[in-house]
Amino acid sequence: MSTSLRSGQVAEAAGVNVQTLRYYERRGLLAGPERSNGGHRLYGEDAVVALRVIKAAQRLGFTLEEVAELLEAGRHRHGRPVAGLQDRATAKLAEVETRKSPT
16 A cells, blocks of 8 residues: 555545544445554545545435445446446436525
């Protein structure tokens, strides 16, 4: 791993708290980190990016379950597509646009 960041550093860089970081890890939204010889969690810069994506998707109205599906699909871009995921994402974005638009 080129850059090793501890939990607090990742959380601060992504604008979340450490409990949120660990919760997303338990939910499978973030890959489990490597460990230092002393047992500290060590994350790469990709964890910061993933956390920012998760939080941005939540602000748009995506549930954590939907975010998990999107992240999983992104990890397997060249594999088999997730049935209906693109339609659900398109519908969710249309819903977000409707909420943003003044009535």
